[in-house]
Amino acid sequence: MLSVPFVTHAQTLDVMHWWTSASERSAANALAQAFNSHGLQWQDAAVEGGGGGAAVKVLKSRVLSGSPPAAAQIIGTMLTDWADMGLVLPLTRVAAQEAWKQQIFPEVLHLVTHKHQPIAVPLGIHRINSVLYQRTIFDKLEMPPPRDWAALEGVARRLRNAGITPIAWSDENWQVATVFEAVLLSYAGPELYERLVRARHPEAWLDRRVESALNRLRWLRDLNGPMQRQESNWIDNVKAFHAGRFGILMNGDWVRGELLALTGSSDSSSYCAPMPGTEGMHLYSIDTLSMLKGSMSKQSEQEKAAALLTSVTLQRSYNRVKGSVPVLKDIDPKLLDSCAHESWSTFANPRAHRVPSLAHRMAASEATKEAAAGVLQRFVLNRGVSAQQTQQQLAAVMRTLLKENSRK
């Protein structure tokens, strides 16, 4: 633990993030409590909106107006962009003293390291290719969670025949993109997926396997029958799923955290399985908190806060409520519930394929993610747009990114 000067009153750090649902709130509270018990005051600066689209805009405007928060949820490729602009406090001292190299998964450390310096504290690993099946409904119909697309088709038919709306769907662009990337991993496989989202080969988006993934995405959207544009909030969808109004819930595993907030026990109301065809693969989104440089130096408090966040106890309590898994490589997985156990063990397995999320900024910039999510949203909403046209548009988005990257 970093040695810090004795403080007589709590030092305030304002923390910007987008965790406003019940489970996200309790996860943030777990961090805030750790701050409080170490003489730091977490001043909450949350901005509502799943996936963080709104929070990122507010963060940018605060930085531009010269009043950045002391800490912010900055994730994935955004980290490098912000660090390049000199806005992020390097955490080299903290990382050395807290032995991050020995404690944290190398892939996670790589993600938060830029120009040999750690620039964010990793909090937890979410799995995007995770699907939940409503336990009461599945038990009643005596159906096991499907493991492949043929089985999922059968399940959807049986749900419809039983008068149950198959899937908790939302047309919000980030939710469409979140479902799509997991479907894409299923059809493309990890090697092609990686090439696609890293944007090094824009023409790869024209591959037949991408077309199949797009067709499957449209199939999923059509499962509930004809539907007007429906941008339901992910939190409302979790509540409706919990109440038994839908059989299937596809989203990152933060939805498990939210179910836990509703039920008090994460495993009780759903079965959890990887997206069909993605067994043994981990499509990850890693939550990270950066310390920002402001006009007033709070460096020692920021370092103290950063040092707290990777402790085993806090990692366990925070990730349990959040629905994610610890970033630490030496925990006892038996202490995790079955779904978290599978996520953590897959991530920890050197032979498993770990691939980054596009929809949650792990592989490409905020602008690219927004553009790709917009293209996918138009595809599901507009029958007139074909899968091939969508592939062309996605290739164009990635070409722009490639140009951007080559200018850097």
Ligand code: GAL
């Ligand atoms: C993700 C974030 C998660 C979760 C989700 C829904 O981008 O990594 O922690 O909050 O959005 O808001």
